[in-house]
Amino acid sequence: MIISLIVFLVGLVFGSFLNVLIYRLPLGISLLKPIGSACPHCNYKIKWYENIPVFSYLFLKGRCSSCSDSISKSYPIVELITAAVTLMLYSNFWIGWDMIITISLFYVLIVLSFIDLKYRAVPDYLLIIVVILAILVGDIINILLFTGGFVLLELAITFYIQNIKAKITQNKELENQRALGEGDMPIVGVIGGLLGVQLGITAIFLAAVLALLPAIYNLYSKKEIETAFIPFLSLGLLVTIFSGINLFTLFT
Structure with a gap:
């Protein structure tokens, strides 16, 4: 049970990284610069505690803490899907x-x-x-x-x-x-x-x-x-x- 929870949390972290890829790759933005995430509406640099997968979205009620503009629901959805897929595959494959x-x-x-x-x-x-x-x-x-x-x-x-x-x-x-x-x-x-x-x-x-x-x-x-x-x-x-x-x- 504990291992499954750890795998799920690791999946959430990878899901956060996949969100970066989904946002940056089509726009041709470097994955190395700028370091860290920013609000696409006001360019506010998101603090680390505002960037915790799923939990920060819920804490901020789906809005940027700076401009109060809405944050896309796709971010927590991607994180949850990634975590679920990670756990499912881990449960069905030998390491x-x-x-x-x-x-x-x-x-x-x-x-x-x-x-x-x-x-x-x-x-x-x-x-x-x-x-x-x-x-x-x-x-x-x-x-x-x-x-x-x-x-x-x-x-x-x-x-x-x-x-x-x-x-x-x-x-x-x-x-x-x-x-x-x-x-x-x-x-x-x-x-x-x-x-x-x-x-x-x-x-x-x-x-x-x-x-x-x-x-x-x-x-x-x-x-x-x-x-x-x-x-x-x-x-x-x-x-x-x-x-x-x-x-x-x-x-x-």
Whole structure:
């Protein structure tokens, strides 16, 4: 119990660091300078006791102590997700390189997911890192198989959207729309490399089902918002790993 609590707290600390990556990397801000965090609204340098994961957010009631502007809820959410994932992986892996690499891989997926949610685009070097980590603990053949297969699927669906659906609906905006983002393909490959064919397809199917929820909401609320798919792919991977759900055996 004590060890689990320590692992969870360590996960909170790493989650705080992931928040730094999520904020700075898309803006091209150095990770070394400036040292320490600052309020994005008033540039107030946050004191160490105001930067304790989750607890400081609750203590400050989600507002900057200097300008009283609201602090994004994504900060404690990232910290709690990171802590939970760390504890889950620790509980299911022997301590060793495989655990360290797998946890690192999920940390990168968390960073990619939240950047994708905000910008609908992700840095290529993070995708390369997550693929390298997957190769170290997964099957490179399945990585290539899944990536190649979904490139062809994306090509076919994009052709339908741009050339058929656009003409049927008379919507010119669809002429430049793609079925999947370029950043989704490496994540699909990572899922295949980690889970294999059957569980990999299960995870991707689950991700697609989960992604339908915001897509339907946007449709009915008449919001033209592109759905970020990397968070759902990451969630599908996580759920499949820990639940062991397999569509191929579920219906046989």
